């Protein structure tokens with residue numbers, strides 16, 4: 001009796017000990033992944049500060065739109081057979097049960113909201129964000145996986161949609177809730193290429209705002225998808241000084257700016273269209289297209305309109321290039 005009692009105590013102590021170790025291990029894992037995330041963030045920030053060429057490759061709205069159009073014909077209407085997650089630690093952890101959730105579901109539609117790709121099924125929606133370096137490619141089963149190929153979505157028709165992301169700032173998430181309530185989507189401003197994005201909207205939202213107009217149009221609560229390069233280019237073609245207070249820009253100039261933003265985005269999407277075949281290519285960087293830039297990256301070079309040398313300022317730590325003669 002006495003012996004059995006101490007056996008129980010020992011067993012209980014052992015259980016507690018094991019539980020303690022498990023907690024400790026999971027805590028260390030959490031700290032480790034948080035630390036890794038932080039280090040990657042610092043690395044990317046330094047690159048941004050140095051205005052490294054790599055930043056030009058960051059997927060912006062046109063790249064995401066091109067990706068959407070590129071993958072849709074291959075996966076729309078197709079049944080998911082299996083999902084293989086090799087690396088779940090992206091910006092947010094990929095859901096543990098993604099394979100279970102998605103297996104046997106049909107992709108009903110592929111669309112885009114801001115820079116999120118939305119893959120809709122009868123049970124919910126998968127959200128994919130390409131982050132700073134992510135890409136989706138359509139490959140076949142015989143194509144070997146590379147170091148940064150983190151997720152494969154295998155379809156019944158033999159097609160594989162492969163998610164690659166060297167810096168791992170992208171995201172693959174799942175929701176069965178209505179999308180309009182999703183925390184990442186619910187506060188977003190209008191799409192820049194749709195009819196509800198107007199000069200009147202920018203004008204009314206900007207009254208009494210003292211922020212520079214460039215920061216204003218890059219704010220995703222105002223309008224989504226106007227990245228740094230596009231903001232620079234659109235402000236140049238609209239003749240608006242990026243540093244001007246948003247509240248001091250007239251309605252007519254906002255109307256001009258809206259059409260300039262739309263033109264610069266449409267041009268880029270059109271250029272992307274010519275690289276659509278890359279989505280079924282096994283190598284290369286799909287869809288990140290070079291653009292004909294008028295001001296971005298041209299500090300100190302002559303303005304294409306008046307030949308005066310272009311000026312650079314840093315706004316919210318982002319390169320801002322403009323012509324003091326053409327932009328007011």
Ligand SMILES: [Zn+2]
Pocket residue numbers: 303304305306307308323324325326327
């Ligand atoms: Zn000029």
